Amino acid sequence: MxxxxxxxxxxxxxxxxxxxxxxxxxxxxxxxxxxxxxxxxxxxxxxxxxxxxxxxxxxxxxxxxxxxxxxxxxxxxxSLEACPEAAAMEAPERKDYGPLYEALRRLKEELRIVTTLYYVEEFSIREISAILEISEGAVQKRLARARAKLRNTLNYMEVEW
CATH class of the missing domain: 1.10.1740.10 (RNA polymerase sigma factor, region 2, helix turn helix motif)
Known part of the structure; x- marks a missing residue:
């Protein structure tokens, strides 16, 4: 190349x-x-x-x-949060994320990465397997766990689609 x-x-x-x-x-x-x-x-x-x-x-x-x-x-x-004076001076963070993005953000990192690569980036399971250096079965299992956790989180947040 x-x-x-x-x-x-x-x-x-x-x-x-x-x-x-x-x-x-x-x-x-x-x-x-x-x-x-x-x-x-x-x-x-x-x-x-x-x-x-x-x-x-x-x-x-x-x-x-x-x-x-x-x-x-x-x-x-x-971090600045460890210093109360600095945190008070900081501008408040905007919280305009959608419920799905918030639920995705709450996932463990290993589930969030796989979900993002698959659904947002549209990588195939084989490509994700190569990127993360894990088996294709592990990718599929993580996707299934992530979907279940997202479903539960969104139901808990009472999001209507």
């Missing part, structure tokens, strides 16, 4: 990359950092990609690794 082809892939995958990063990270700034670092690493390692048909999966795997790196680094930092 050439760098031009990688650039085209990145532009075509822009929304998918954001949704994937957002499913792991909560802050938009962290998502942007993860995407930027993933793009830099992808361009640096583009010669290592053996089969072009796996380019999108390869790119998403790099992005997910960057998201986890940010989470690890963030665990060593003190």
């Amino acid at each position: 050439t760098k031009e082809q990688l650039g085209t892939l990145i532009l075509a995958s822009e929304k998918q990359m954001y949704a994937t990063a957002k499913s792991i990270l909560k802050q938009d700034a962290d998502c942007a950092d993860a995407i930027q670092e993933a793009i830099v690493k992808a361009f640096g390692k583009v010669d290592g990609l053996k089969q072009e048909k796996y380019a999108r999966t390869w790119l998403m795997r790099i992005l997910m690794n960057e998201c986890y790196n940010i989470l690890r680094k963030g665990s060593r930092q003190v």
Whole structure:
């Protein structure tokens, strides 16, 4: 794969990359950092990609690794919520998410990622299996568990569709 082809892939995958990063990270700034670092690493390692048909999966795997790196680094930092004075100065966070997005956000990370990749990003079960490096059966099981939890959460929230 050439760098031009990688650039085209990145532009075509822009929304998918954001949704994937957002499913792991909560802050938009962290998502942007993860995407930027993933793009830099992808361009640096583009010669290592053996089969072009796996380019999108390869790119998403790099992005997910960057998201986890940010989470690890963030665990060593003190949040603003730990400091009451700083939290009081912060602007209130907007809570205009839909019930489905809120229910999705409440899922455990392993279920949220699989659900986002499958329903939002429209990756196949085989592609998700390759991205997460788990079996296809594990992907299917996580999707089934996520659907059940979403159903229960939405019923509990008394959402009418």
